[in-house]
Amino acid sequence: MKGLLAFFALFVAVLGKETFDGSFGLNNVWMGVTDVAVPVDVRVPFHSLQSIKIYLETQDIEYSIMIEDLQVMLDEEREEMEAAARVPQPRGTDSFDFSRYHTIDEIYSFQDMLVAENPNLVSKIVIGHSYEGRSLNVLKFSTGGTSRPAIWIDTGIHSREWVTQASGTWFAKKIVTDYGRDPALTNILDKMDIFLEIVTNPDGYHFTHNNNRMWRKTRKPNPGSRCDGVDPNRNWDAGFGGPGASGNPCSETYRGPKAHSESEVKSIVDFVKSHGNFKAFISIHSYSQMLLYPYGYTRTPVRDRDELHALAKKAITDLASLYGTRYKYGSIINTIYQASGGTIDWTYNQGIKYSYTFELRDTGRYGFVLPANQIIPTAEETWLALMAIMNHTVRNPY
Amino acid sequence: MATGKLNPNHYPAQRAAKVVQHYLNTRYGSPYRVFFLHRVHSGNAEDVADSGRKYQLEISVQDLISTNTEKCSAEVLFPGGEQQRSPHVQASCEELRKIDTKAQEEALYQQYKTNPSLLAAHLPDSYGHINPEMKPFWHLGAVASSFIMLNESTENTLFNMAQVANVTQLATENDQLRFDYHILLHEMVSQDIIHWKLQVSWSPSGGVKVLQMEQLPHCHHCEKPPNTN
Numbered sequence: 001m002k003g004l005l006a007f008f009a010l011f012v013a014v015l016g017k018e019t020f021d022g023s024f025g026l027n028n029v030w031m032g033v034t035d036v037a038v039p040v041d042v043r044v045p046f047h048s049l050q051s052i053k054i055y056l057e058t059q060d061i062e063y064s065i066m067i068e069d070l071q072v073m074l075d076e077e078r079e080e081m082e083a084a085a086r087v088p089q090p091r092g093t094d095s096f097d098f099s100r101y102h103t104i105d106e107i108y109s110f111q112d113m114l115v116a117e118n119p120n121l122v123s124k125i126v127i128g129h130s131y132e133g134r135s136l137n138v139l140k141f142s143t144g145g146t147s148r149p150a151i152w153i154d155t156g157i158h159s160r161e162w163v164t165q166a167s168g169t170w171f172a173k174k175i176v177t178d179y180g181r182d183p184a185l186t187n188i189l190d191k192m193d194i195f196l197e198i199v200t201n202p203d204g205y206h207f208t209h210n211n212n213r214m215w216r217k218t219r220k221p222n223p224g225s226r227c228d229g230v231d232p233n234r235n236w237d238a239g240f241g242g243p244g245a246s247g248n249p250c251s252e253t254y255r256g257p258k259a260h261s262e263s264e265v266k267s268i269v270d271f272v273k274s275h276g277n278f279k280a281f282i283s284i285h286s287y288s289q290m291l292l293y294p295y296g297y298t299r300t301p302v303r304d305r306d307e308l309h310a311l312a313k314k315a316i317t318d319l320a321s322l323y324g325t326r327y328k329y330g331s332i333i334n335t336i337y338q339a340s341g342g343t344i345d346w347t348y349n350q351g352i353k354y355s356y357t358f359e360l361r362d363t364g365r366y367g368f369v370l371p372a373n374q375i376i377p378t379a380e381e382t383w384l385a386l387m388a389i390m391n392h393t394v395r396n397p398y
Numbered sequence: 399m400a401t402g403k404l405n406p407n408h409y410p411a412q413r414a415a416k417v418v419q420h421y422l423n424t425r426y427g428s429p430y431r432v433f434f435l436h437r438v439h440s441g442n443a444e445d446v447a448d449s450g451r452k453y454q455l456e457i458s459v460q461d462l463i464s465t466n467t468e469k470c471s472a473e474v475l476f477p478g479g480e481q482q483r484s485p486h487v488q489a490s491c492e493e494l495r496k497i498d499t500k501a502q503e504e505a506l507y508q509q510y511k512t513n514p515s516l517l518a519a520h521l522p523d524s525y526g527h528i529n530p531e532m533k534p535f536w537h538l539g540a541v542a543s544s545f546i547m548l549n550e551s552t553e554n555t556l557f558n559m560a561q562v563a564n565v566t567q568l569a570t571e572n573d574q575l576r577f578d579y580h581i582l583l584h585e586m587v588s589q590d591i592i593h594w595k596l597q598v599s600w601s602p603s604g605g606v607k608v609l610q611m612e613q614l615p616h617c618h619h620c621e622k623p624p625n626t627n
Contacts, residue, residue, distance in 0.1 A: 101525050162524075213524045214560065214582065214591045231589075250616065252589035288586070326437075328407040335408055337587050364558030365434055365462065367584055371526030 035224060043070065093117060098170045098379070100372050101162050104134070104205050107169055107198060111137055118176045121189075127197075128267025131220040134202040136267050141175050141194040149397065151188075151280040151390055152272070154197040157232050157264070157343070158216045159204025160368045161286040163360050163378050168198035168284070170379035171386070184387060188394050192279070201232055201264055214368065218262050222249035230256035233285070235265045238345035239297025244338035255341050272350065280354035280393040281347040282386065287367050288336060288359035289327045291316050291385065294348040296332030296339035304353050305331070311392050312356070315385035322381040325361065332357065354393050358382065399451065399553065404441035411441035413556050414453035418472040420548035420557070421487035422459060427541030427606055429506055429534035430499035436460040436467050450478035451553060459491070463499075463537070468492045476553050484549045503602040506534055510575055516567035535565050535577075538606065542598040543581050545608045556586035563593070574599035576609075590616070 031041035044052050056063050067073060089106075090096045093113050102110070115122045121141055128136045142148070155168030175194060178185040188194070199205050203219035217229030227250035234245035237259035245255035260266045272278055293308040295301075302308065309330070316327040328335055332342065336359070344355040361370055361378045370378070404411040412435075419435040427433065436458040446452045453474040460467045470491035477483045510516060521536040522528045528536050539562040547557035563580040570576065579596045593614035599607045 208524075214584075216589060246588075252591075330408065334405075337409060363435075364584075366522060366526050367558050367560050369522045369524060369526045369561060371522070374526070 038224075038226060041066065093173055093176075096169070096173070098166070098173070099376050101166055101375070102169070103209055104199055104202055107165065108135075108137065110169060111139060111172070111198070114139065114172055114176065121176055121179060122172075125195075125271075127271045128263055130201070130203045130264055131218055131262070132203045132206075134206070136197065136202070136264060137199070138271070139172055139196045139198070141179075141189060141196070143179075143189050145193075147275065147277050148191065148193045149277050149279045149393075150193040150195055150275065151282070151393060152195045152197075152278055152347075153282045153284065153386065154200045154268070154343075155284045156198060156205060157200040157283060158285055159201045159208045160214050160216050161360075162208070162368065163286050163370045163375060164284045165199055165205065166372075166375045167360065167379040167382055168196060170376065171383060172196055172198065174379075174383055184391055188390050191394050192390075194390075197268070200268075203264075204229070216252050217254065218264055220262065222254075222257075225249040227254075230254055230262050232262055232265050233283075233343055234339065234341040235259065235262050236269075236341050236343050236346035238342060238349055239295070239340035242297055242340040244297055244333075244340035244342075253339075259341065269346075272347065272352075278347070278350075278352050279398070280356075280389060281344060281352045282354075282356050282358065282389065283343045284358045284360065284382075286360040286370070287362055287364065289325065289361060289363050290335055290359040291319075291327050291329040292332045292335055292344075292357045292359070293330075294332065294342075294345045294355055296337075296342040297345055299333055301331065302348060308354070308356075311354070311389060314392075315356075315388040318384040318388045319381045322384060323377055325381055327385075353398060354389060356389060358385070399443070399445075401443050401445065404443055404453075406438040406441055409556070410443060410553065411438045411453070411455065413551075413553060414441065414443070414474045414476075415455050415457045415472075416556055417474050417485050417548065417551045418455065418457060418470065418487055418489050419459060420544040420551065421472075421489060422470070422491070423541045423544035424548055424606075427537075427544060428499060428503055428602075429538045429541075429600070430463055430502045432462045432537045432540050433459045434462050439469075446475065446478075448478065449475070451476045482552060485551055487548070500602065502534075507575065507600075507602050510567065511570055511573075514567040514570055514575070516565065516577070518562075519564040521562040521565070536562055538577070538598065538600060539565060539579050539581055541606045542579055542596050542608050543583060543594070546581075546594055546596070546611060547583060554587055558584050558586070560584040560591060568597075571599070574601045574604050574607075580614075592616075 029042050033040055093110060096110055111124055115124050123140045125138045125140055126135045127138050130136060155164035179189050180186055201218060204215050204217060207215045207219055217231050219229055221228050231253045234253050234255040240259040246253045248254060256262060260269050291312045293312060312329040316329050319325060319327055332339055344357050348355040360382060361374060400410040415435050415438045419433055422433045439456040442454045444452055455472045458467045458469050468491045470489050472489035475486040518532050518535060521532055540559050543559040551557060560582040563582055566578045568576040568578060577598045579598055581594050581596060583592045585592060595612045595614060596608050597610040599609055
């Protein structure tokens with residue numbers, strides 16, 4: 001057995017809620033054997049701890065302790081859940097605090113409240129489910145018609161980019177507030193529909209609240225690997241497999257086993273294809289303060305490069321007018337890096353000309369952990385850029 | 399590789415300029431002085447026979463605390479060769495020493511010298527918040543990180559410090575305050591979060607030094623349990 005290297009990760013339950021009979025049953029194995037040199041995770045009752053350690057050491061089996069005391073973790077989680085249940089929920093979207101970061105449950109409640117308050121303007125469409133079974137919710141803003149030309153906006157496809165989901169929530173409220181009051185937005189909605197997916201990667205978002213604030217990808221396990229998740233912005237069928245994404249499941253830019261393997265991506269693909277009439281597609285990320293157009297996977301410029309470039313310049317000029325925030329703009333591959341399998345490369349190749357990606361605040365001082373007091377200013381300035389793009393789209397039908 | 403006159407807003411010039419930011423922080427940074435790349439005005443890149451690639455840059459950097467901006471001229475040499483080696487930087491800036499932080503530094507130093515008891519985690523926290531009394535230690539973490547980020551930078555990387563996971567004060571030694579830092583770096587091109595442990599010393603006269611550094615392995619099971627964010 002000396003040739004077989006197995007690594008164990010242990011965690012210890014003290015005074016656990018279940019009873020332990022002293023033997024090491026299969027219900028104590030949390031991650032079972034999958035392959036040689038791939039670790040196994042086990043839960044060890046306190047009274048077995050010393051003998052298990054001695055056994056592993058005499059067998060020359062490396063181990064590390066992931067969790068010192070499982071019971072402590074469970075107690076803390078119970079406390080947190082009880083505390084959360086005591087927090088008063090907002091009674092309507094007018095009392096929703098846009099200047100704070102919210103949990104997925106709070107955002108999903110907000111969505112339902114917004115629909116209930118604006119039944120003639122907003123509806124919720126569930127376009128699919130995440131790997132862990134969470135619904136993928138899209139808010140549809142429409143004043144009627146059948147399959148009108150449409151604009152798509154998504155936020156939160158990378159879960160650690162918290163200012164984006166927060167901004168998406170603010171955009172939703174902004175649309176219902178401005179319809180009938182702001183001539184430009186009213187004109188847009190009288191001719192086009194707006195679709196907004198706020199929590200595009202709900203499993204990842206939940207994980208950033210409860211486990212790892214810096215989680216980016218989906219949460220689907222990768223068979224044969226210790227590492228979970230696929231980068232949903234490398235999983236689209238555009239330059240898939242080429243340079244600009246990784247084939248390693250442990251990478252933050254892992255493209256996945258095949259294009260559209262992730263339900264979070266496939267659901268949007270199916271929705272966009274069956275709708276058939278999207279004219280603009282805007283995918284929102286953070287951070288870097290950039291407004292980007294295709295391509296990411298190749299240096300070949302898009303056919304509409306000049307128009308997209310000029311529109312980007314207008315949009316970031318409008319954005320800067322509010323607080324002076326400076327954005328760079330250009331194609332993905334020139335401005336930030338080569339990236340294959342990206343969202344807007346696919347949408348552009350589907351014929352959706354006005355395909356843009358935003359990278360919101362900041363440029364790295366706070367990065368992903370942007371202070372909550374910057375949420376509303378970020379959303380407000382970004383909205384001006386979105387309006388520039390949407391205005392241009394409605395005025396330039398194709 | 400981009401050669402000749404560079405577009406200052408595209409990534410080749412931006413990545414090289416970021417290296418200058420890291421360099422300036424290692425030379426001049428303190429708990430009350432942290433530089434951040436503000437703008438690239440112009441840039442030029444050329445191959446240097448057998449030695450790598452050299453960038454000439456005109457940039458502005460901003461002191462995050464005083465918010466003053468300074469113009470700098472800089473040269474960054476990314477060495478060639480098979481082994482990845484650290485870039486070499488030369489920079490001259492207008493008036494880097496102008497703002498006087500001596501009084502604040504001295505006060506912080508005295509406060510923590512005799513009773514080394516600092517212990518803090520998650521600077522900033524998940525919501526971007528840092529207690530005002532902890533900000534100098536966030537800044538110190540950023541300056542210490544700059545030594546690592548400078549060492550690790552190439553033409554294909556862009557580093558920022560993502561978060562101070564935790565900082566513990568050790569016993570004062572040789573009149574230098576000493577700290578153990580666990581820091582998260584974010585590398586933009588790979589999108590990796592990289593964990594480093596650093597032992598850092600600081601005093602107003604001694605400046606910031608990194609005494610020990612250790613990269614922690616990319617641990618896929620190292621998710622924080624609930625309630626530590």
